[in-house]
Amino acid sequence: MAYDLELSHVSKVFDNGTVAVDDFNLQVDKGEFIALLGPSGCGKTTTLRMIGGFEDLTKGTIAIRGRVVNDLSPEQRPTSMIFQSYALFPHMNVRENIEYGLRVKKVPSKERHARADDIMEKLDLTGIADGAFEGLSGGQRQRVALARGLVVEPDILLLDxxxxxxxxxxxxxxxxxxxxxxxxxxxxxxxxxxxxxxxLAMADRVVVMNNGRVEQIAEPEILYTRPRTAFVARFIGRNSIIEGTLDSRDGAVATVDTEFGKLRGHLLDDGVVQGASVDLVIPSEIMELYPEASYQDEAILKQYSGNCLLGSVRAETVVGSLVVYEVEICDTMTVELESHVDKYGRSYPAGTPVCVSWMPADGHIVAT
Amino acid sequence: MSAEGTATVAADATGTVPGRDAGQPLLQVRNVTQRYGDKVVLRNVDLDVFENEYVTVLGPSGSGKSVLLRLIAGFEDPTEGEIDISGRNVVGVPAHLRNVGLVFQNFALFPHLKVGQNIAYGLRNRAHDRLSAAEADVKVEEMLHLVGLEGLKDRRVNQISGGQRQRVALARTLATDPKIVLLDxxxxxxxxNLRASMKIELRKLQTRLGATFVHVTGNEEEALAMADRIIVLERGRIAQFDAPERVFARPETAQVAFALSRFNLVKGRVEGGSFVADGFSLCLAPDHQVLSGPATYCVGYDRVDVEEVDTSLAPGDCSIVCKHVSHEYSGATVTYLFELPDGQHFEAQYHLHHRKAKRLEEGAEYLLRWPMARAFVYPGVVE
Known part of the structure; x- marks a missing residue:
C-alpha cells in the first residue's frame, strides 16, 4: 500500500544559492501526526510549502497516496494549508469563511451547506455559525481556520x-x-x-531539522531518551548535558572523562573512538536524588556504577503534584530534576547536600 | 455553575492563614464591589495580605483580576467597600501617595531613556522625597545589583533583551521602596524558557527584599509555583484563597479545578447517590452522595491509573472502561488521552520519575481507576 505522503531526496536551492532543504526523505502513514521541528531557518517551513505546492522542488519527488504531485498547483493537490495567521476573512461570518473553499471549487450551495454543517458539528462551531469574525476568541478562530481547511476533505492537512x-x-x-x-x-x-x-506533545513522529538537513526522525520518547546527535540532545532540551572525552567502552556501556570525574552512559555509535569529544546526555526523569552521605554507600555506588554528582539543592518548587529541584553541581552546572510530590515527600528542601545518580544504561553518549 | 452554588462557597472561602494568627494585615480589601454601569466586575471581595507574603491572583480574562490590582494601586476607586494599607483606608488617596509599586506586562519603560535613567525616573520626579542626581545614582547602582544588571546602566532599553527589560521594570518599581509590589x-x-527562569528569580528577589508581592496571572503554573497563597477569582468573586497545596488538594469549586488545568471535569448528574452521565456512571464517596441534579465530577489527571480491562479493583477504587485515543509526551510526563462512552474527554497523566510509561494501543479499551477519596463532585456544570 502506498504511503499517504512520501518525500524522496527532496532538495530546495534558492536562486541566490542558499540550500534551504538538503536531501529530505520521509514516509508518512495514513492518520499520522508529523511535526517538522527546528530553529528558524532550518528549512521546515520551506518543506511544508513544497508539500503544499507553494514552492517548487529543486530535486526529488513528493508523492501523495502513490501519485507524484511535483507539477500540481496548490489547488490541484489533495492538501489544505492552515497558516499561522489563519488568513480568515474579517468581513465574512463563520459559515461564509468555512464555505469559501467550496465556493471557489463551484460546489453547489446545498452540498456546500451540508458539508459546512458537518464539519462545524465536529469542531463544535454550530452554535456560532452566524457569528461575526470580530467576536471570536483566539481558540474559536483557530477552529474556524481548521474547519475551513478540513471542509474540502483533504488527504493531508498542513499546518504552519x-x-x-x-x-x-x-x-x-x-x-x-x-x-x-x-x-x-x-x-x-x-x-x-x-x-x-x-x-513532543502532539506528534506521533517528529522530524528534527537543522540547516536544511534532517537530524533525526523518531517518536517523541526516542528523541528524548535516545537522541542521535548532539544537536538533537540540545534542541529537545530538558536534558542535562555534560561534555567530555570518551575514555573506554565495554559493549554498549562507555565511560566518559568529564570535569566531574569518570561518568558512565550508553553508547550506540560504533564509530566513536577513545579520546573523541562526546556529550553525555542525562534525561531529567532518570536522575535520582540521594542524601550526600550515600556517596560512602558501596551498594548505591555499585548500583549506579559510580554515577554520582555531588551537589546542593538550590531551589525546590512545588507546582501542583509536580516538584522541580534545581541542583547545583560543584558551582559550575545546574541540573533540573522534575519529580512527583509523592516520590520523595519533602525530604530535599533548598540547601540539602545531595548526590544525583543515574543508571549507565539510561544515560546516553553522542559524538560532538 | 449555579449562582447559589458559587455564593455558598465564596462566603466561607476567604483565606485563613495557618499559623499567622497575630499581626495586622498589611493590605485589607473589605467588601469591595466594583461596577461599570450595570456590569459588576468585582463582587463583595474580602481579603487580607500580610507582610512578606507572595500572593498570586489567578483567573481567566474577564474574572476581574486586573481591576482588583488597579483598585489596590489607586488607579480607580471601588464603587463600594474599603481598602486599607497598614491599617489606613486609602480609598480616595491618589496612586502616587499609597506607597505601592506596579509592574506591568509590557514593562512600560521609556524607550528614549537609558536603563539607569529609567530606574531613576520615579526617584527624581516624585512629588515628595525627591532625590538629588547623586542620591538617585547610588540607588540606581543598588537596584542594578539587586536585579543582576550591573554594567548595563548606560544601555538604551531597546538594546537589551526582553528578560533584561523585565528586570529594569522591576528595578524601577523597587527603587521607590514600595510597601506592596503589584505585578500585572x-x-x-x-x-x-525565560518565563521559567524569571519565575524562580522573581520569587527569590521577593524573599530577599522581604517585600509583599501581589501578582496577577492567567497562568496556573505560575500561580501554583510562586505563591504563599493563591486567590482564585471566578467572575468577580473570590472562589478560593488558600495555600497552593491546599487549593490543589481540594479545589473549592469546579471553576477552580478548571483554572488549575490539572483535573478531569466530567459533566453529568448525581442521582440516587451516584454520578451518572450518558451511558456510564462513576462512584462517589459517601460525603458527596448528598447532592442531586446537574453536577461536575472531578479527579486529578495524575490520580488516574491505566490498566488492562480485566484488572480487578481494590476496595475504595472508582473505575471506568473507555477508549484510548492518543497520548501527549512532555519529557517528564506522558498524558494518555481517553474518550468516555458519551464522547467526553478524560486524561491520565503519568509522571515518568514516579511511574513507568505504558505502551497503549490507540482505539483499544482500558480500565481507568482512581481512589474514591481523590474524586470530588460539584453542583452544576462548568461550560
Missing part, C-alpha cells in the same frame, strides 16, 4: 505554526483539543513548529 |  497566534495560557488546552480532533478525523497532519514542547 | 502578568511577554 498553528498555535503560534494563541495566548500562551490557552495553548496547552488547544494543543490537547487538536490532538483529540486529529485522531477522531483520522486525517494525516503535517505541522511546523519551532517549539519542542508542542512537537 | 509580569512574565506574560516573555518566552517559555
Amino acid at each position: 505554526e498553528p498555535l503560534g497566534a494563541l495566548d500562551a495560557d490557552l495553548r496547552k488546552r488547544i494543543q490537547t483539543e487538536l490532538r483529540y480532533l486529529q485522531k477522531q478525523l483520522g486525517i494525516t497532519f503535517v505541522f511546523v513548529t519551532h517549539a519542542q514542547s508542542e512537537a | 502578568e509580569p512574565l506574560g511577554a516573555l518566552d517559555a
Whole structure:
C-alpha cells in the first residue's frame, strides 16, 4: 500500500544559492501526526510549502497516496494549508469563511451547506455559525481556520505554526483539543513548529531539522531518551548535558572523562573512538536524588556504577503534584530534576547536600 | 455553575492563614464591589495580605483580576467597600501617595531613556522625597545589583533583551521602596524558557527584599509555583484563597479545578447517590452522595491509573472502561488521552520519575481507576 505522503531526496536551492532543504526523505502513514521541528531557518517551513505546492522542488519527488504531485498547483493537490495567521476573512461570518473553499471549487450551495454543517458539528462551531469574525476568541478562530481547511476533505492537512497566534495560557488546552480532533478525523497532519514542547506533545513522529538537513526522525520518547546527535540532545532540551572525552567502552556501556570525574552512559555509535569529544546526555526523569552521605554507600555506588554528582539543592518548587529541584553541581552546572510530590515527600528542601545518580544504561553518549 | 452554588462557597472561602494568627494585615480589601454601569466586575471581595507574603491572583480574562490590582494601586476607586494599607483606608488617596509599586506586562519603560535613567525616573520626579542626581545614582547602582544588571546602566532599553527589560521594570518599581509590589502578568511577554527562569528569580528577589508581592496571572503554573497563597477569582468573586497545596488538594469549586488545568471535569448528574452521565456512571464517596441534579465530577489527571480491562479493583477504587485515543509526551510526563462512552474527554497523566510509561494501543479499551477519596463532585456544570 502506498504511503499517504512520501518525500524522496527532496532538495530546495534558492536562486541566490542558499540550500534551504538538503536531501529530505520521509514516509508518512495514513492518520499520522508529523511535526517538522527546528530553529528558524532550518528549512521546515520551506518543506511544508513544497508539500503544499507553494514552492517548487529543486530535486526529488513528493508523492501523495502513490501519485507524484511535483507539477500540481496548490489547488490541484489533495492538501489544505492552515497558516499561522489563519488568513480568515474579517468581513465574512463563520459559515461564509468555512464555505469559501467550496465556493471557489463551484460546489453547489446545498452540498456546500451540508458539508459546512458537518464539519462545524465536529469542531463544535454550530452554535456560532452566524457569528461575526470580530467576536471570536483566539481558540474559536483557530477552529474556524481548521474547519475551513478540513471542509474540502483533504488527504493531508498542513499546518504552519498553528498555535503560534494563541495566548500562551490557552495553548496547552488547544494543543490537547487538536490532538483529540486529529485522531477522531483520522486525517494525516503535517505541522511546523519551532517549539519542542508542542512537537513532543502532539506528534506521533517528529522530524528534527537543522540547516536544511534532517537530524533525526523518531517518536517523541526516542528523541528524548535516545537522541542521535548532539544537536538533537540540545534542541529537545530538558536534558542535562555534560561534555567530555570518551575514555573506554565495554559493549554498549562507555565511560566518559568529564570535569566531574569518570561518568558512565550508553553508547550506540560504533564509530566513536577513545579520546573523541562526546556529550553525555542525562534525561531529567532518570536522575535520582540521594542524601550526600550515600556517596560512602558501596551498594548505591555499585548500583549506579559510580554515577554520582555531588551537589546542593538550590531551589525546590512545588507546582501542583509536580516538584522541580534545581541542583547545583560543584558551582559550575545546574541540573533540573522534575519529580512527583509523592516520590520523595519533602525530604530535599533548598540547601540539602545531595548526590544525583543515574543508571549507565539510561544515560546516553553522542559524538560532538 | 449555579449562582447559589458559587455564593455558598465564596462566603466561607476567604483565606485563613495557618499559623499567622497575630499581626495586622498589611493590605485589607473589605467588601469591595466594583461596577461599570450595570456590569459588576468585582463582587463583595474580602481579603487580607500580610507582610512578606507572595500572593498570586489567578483567573481567566474577564474574572476581574486586573481591576482588583488597579483598585489596590489607586488607579480607580471601588464603587463600594474599603481598602486599607497598614491599617489606613486609602480609598480616595491618589496612586502616587499609597506607597505601592506596579509592574506591568509590557514593562512600560521609556524607550528614549537609558536603563539607569529609567530606574531613576520615579526617584527624581516624585512629588515628595525627591532625590538629588547623586542620591538617585547610588540607588540606581543598588537596584542594578539587586536585579543582576550591573554594567548595563548606560544601555538604551531597546538594546537589551526582553528578560533584561523585565528586570529594569522591576528595578524601577523597587527603587521607590514600595510597601506592596503589584505585578500585572509580569512574565506574560516573555518566552517559555525565560518565563521559567524569571519565575524562580522573581520569587527569590521577593524573599530577599522581604517585600509583599501581589501578582496577577492567567497562568496556573505560575500561580501554583510562586505563591504563599493563591486567590482564585471566578467572575468577580473570590472562589478560593488558600495555600497552593491546599487549593490543589481540594479545589473549592469546579471553576477552580478548571483554572488549575490539572483535573478531569466530567459533566453529568448525581442521582440516587451516584454520578451518572450518558451511558456510564462513576462512584462517589459517601460525603458527596448528598447532592442531586446537574453536577461536575472531578479527579486529578495524575490520580488516574491505566490498566488492562480485566484488572480487578481494590476496595475504595472508582473505575471506568473507555477508549484510548492518543497520548501527549512532555519529557517528564506522558498524558494518555481517553474518550468516555458519551464522547467526553478524560486524561491520565503519568509522571515518568514516579511511574513507568505504558505502551497503549490507540482505539483499544482500558480500565481507568482512581481512589474514591481523590474524586470530588460539584453542583452544576462548568461550560
